[in-house]
Every structure is written in structure tokens, then in C-alpha cells.
Amino acid sequence: MRRFALTVLGLAALAPAALAQGRFPPDSFTNLKVLPKNIEPRALINTMRGFALGLGVRCTYCHVGREGAPLDSLNFASDDKRTKRVARVMLQMVMHVNDEHLAEVPDRPTPHIVVRCATCHRGLPRPRLLDDTLGLVLADSGLDAAARTYRALRERYYGSGAYDFRDLTLVDMAQNEARAGRVDNGIGLLRLGAEFSPASGQIPFLLGELYRQKGDTAQALASYRAALSKDSTLVFARRRIAEISGATSQPPRP
Ligand code: HEC
Numbered sequence: 001m002r003r004f005a006l007t008v009l010g011l012a013a014l015a016p017a018a019l020a021q022g023r024f025p026p027d028s029f030t031n032l033k034v035l036p037k038n039i040e041p042r043a044l045i046n047t048m049r050g051f052a053l054g055l056g057v058r059c060t061y062c063h064v065g066r067e068g069a070p071l072d073s074l075n076f077a078s079d080d081k082r083t084k085r086v087a088r089v090m091l092q093m094v095m096h097v098n099d100e101h102l103a104e105v106p107d108r109p110t111p112h113i114v115v116r117c118a119t120c121h122r123g124l125p126r127p128r129l130l131d132d133t134l135g136l137v138l139a140d141s142g143l144d145a146a147a148r149t150y151r152a153l154r155e156r157y158y159g160s161g162a163y164d165f166r167d168l169t170l171v172d173m174a175q176n177e178a179r180a181g182r183v184d185n186g187i188g189l190l191r192l193g194a195e196f197s198p199a200s201g202q203i204p205f206l207l208g209e210l211y212r213q214k215g216d217t218a219q220a221l222a223s224y225r226a227a228l229s230k231d232s233t234l235v236f237a238r239r240r241i242a243e244i245s246g247a248t249s250q251p252p253r254p
């Protein structure tokens with residue numbers, strides 16, 4: 001009967017191989033603890049695709065088997081990988097957020113926004129934000145390592161939405177470092193930012209501020225001038241130049 005149907009559909013040539021292999025997707029699943037046990041195979045596979053895309057990983061990130069091997073050779077039911085067990089907790093969390101918490105949003109606008117894996121993960125297995133990631137490297141291994149990390153992440157993820165590569169991220173970090181008394185880190189982060197945003201006037205202005213804080217008048221002056229050359233409306237830069245020039249070219253007032 002089945003053969004006949006396949007022949008009618010013109011799929012006879014595919015039939016022997018398809019029948020010989022373990023089927024993927026299987027007709028039923030043996031180890032579902034969160035998803036409905038009777039979930040349609042299509043729906044399950046779409047859910048799994050959402051996991052993989054949301055985290056920027058392949059099936060083998062959570063399932064036992066060799067990367068690149070045919071899907072029917074993976075042991076999907078096994079819970080050996082920690083990541084699969086974490087994913088279950090995440091799945092429960094997401095269901096809870098959507099069903100319980102968000103249901104309580106007052107006057108919730110429609111259509112509702114549904115939280116998915118990608119909402120937090122943005123294509124990363126560990127959804128740490130860029131400033132937090134760089135902050136950890138900075139604290140552990142210093143400025144050069146943080147700059148290397150920034151370059152590598154930018155090279156790999158720019159445009160993907162995984163990280164916020166706008167100036168703001170480095171500028172904010174630089175200001176926090178300077179406020180915490182680590183002015184050299186601040187300067188390094190701003191120089192890195194200037195490299196990737198050569199048109200920015202704000203970054204050289206802030207660099208000027210940090211050099212000034214350090215007492216490096218020559219570098220401060222050069223930075224304020226650079227800022228003005230990029231953006232002639234930066235009145236604060238003009239004022240600082242006047243202050244510095246005034247202080248160096250005029251005799252002190254009585
Ligand atoms: C981020 C981790 C993760 C990724 C990536 C992932 N899965 Fe899963 N998968 C799970 C979890 C968790 C379950 C169990 C869900 C439950 O208990 O309700 C599961 C269950 C399954 C099952 C059912 C197994 C059974 O018999 O109980 C299949 C089949 C499956 N996944 C296929 C895939 C495929 C195909 C991919 C790649 C497109 C994939 N998964 C990617 C986490 C993942």
C-alpha cells in the first residue's frame with residue numbers, strides 16, 4: 001500500500017533508503033518532560049530550529065552525536081549534555097514568563113510580544129552583553145586583552161544583533177573606568193572607539209577630558225582640536241582649548 005502511494009507520488013526512488021534508515025523526525029518522542037508528549041513532529045522540529053537559531057548553535061550543542069553526522073544518528077532522547085538540561089529550565093522559564101508574568105501586564109497592547117529564546121540570546125549560547133563581556137576581560141586580563149576581545153567579537157558578530165557595537169558601549173565603559181580611577185583604561189577604550197568611529201567628535205572630546213584629568217595637557221589639547229576638526233559645533237571643546245591656551249600663554253593673574 002505504502003509503496004504504491006509513493007510510486008504514485010513519483011517518490012519510488014527515495015523509498016528504499018528512507019525505509020532502511022532510522023527515521024528522522026521520528027513519529028513519536030520518548031523523553032519529553034516540558035513540551036507536550038503528543039506534540040506534532042513538525043512543531044517539535046520547528047521549536048528545535050528556534051532553539052538552534054536563537055542560540056546560534058547546531059543540534060549537537062544539546063544533543064549527543066557527532067557534528068555534521070546525519071540527523072538520524074543523533075541520540076535526541078539522551079539527557080547527557082548539560083546544555084539540554086539547561087534548555088529545559090529555560091523552556092520552563094519562557095513558558096512561565098509568557099503565560100504568567102506577561103499575562104499580568106496592565107492594558108497590554110496587542111498583538112502581544114511573545115518572549116522567545118532569541119529575545120535574550122540574540123544568537124549567542126551565553127547571552128552576556130558586550131559591556132559585561134568586556135568588563136570581565138578588562139578586570140581579569142587588562143586593557144589589551146579587552147581590546148582584542150572587542151575586535152574579535154566585532155569581526156565575528158557585527159551586524160548580527162548579538163552585541164551592541166555602537167560608540168555608546170565603549171564610551172560608557174570608558175567613563176565608568178575613569179570614574180573608578182582607572183583613567184588609562186578609559187583612555188584605551190576611547191582610543192579603540194575612535195578607531196572604529198573616526199568621524200565621531202564626541203570620542204576625541206572625551207579623550208581630551210581624560211587626558212586633562214591625568215594632567216597631560218599636550219594630549220588633551222590635541223584631542224580637543226581633533227574633536228573640533230570633526231565637529232565644529234562642540235563648544236565645550238572650544239572652551240577647553242581657550243582655557244588651556246589661556247593658562248599656558250598668559251601670565252597668571254594677580
Ligand atoms: C538549546 C538546546 C537544544 C538544541 C540546540 C536542540 N535541542 Fe532538541 N531538545 C532540547 C530539549 C531541552 C529537548 C527536550 C524537551 C522536553 O523535555 O520537553 C529536546 C528534544 C528533542 C527531540 C525529542 C527527543 C525525544 O525523543 O524525547 C528531538 C527529536 C530533538 N530535540 C531534535 C532536535 C534537532 C533536530 C535539533 C537541531 C535542529 C535540536 N533538537 C536542537 C534541546 C535542544
Ligand code: HEC
Pocket residue numbers: 051055083084086087090091094115116117118119120121125126127
Ligand atoms: C530572559 C532571558 C532568557 C531567555 C528568554 C532564554 N534564556 Fe537561555 N540563558 C539566559 C541566561 C541569562 C543564561 C546564562 C545563565 C548563566 O549561566 O548565568 C542562559 C543560558 C542558557 C543556556 C546555557 C548556555 C551555556 O553554555 O552555559 C542554554 C542551553 C539556554 N540558555 C537555552 C535557552 C533556550 C533553549 C531558550 C528558549 C527556550 C532560552 N535559553 C531562553 C537567558 C535567557
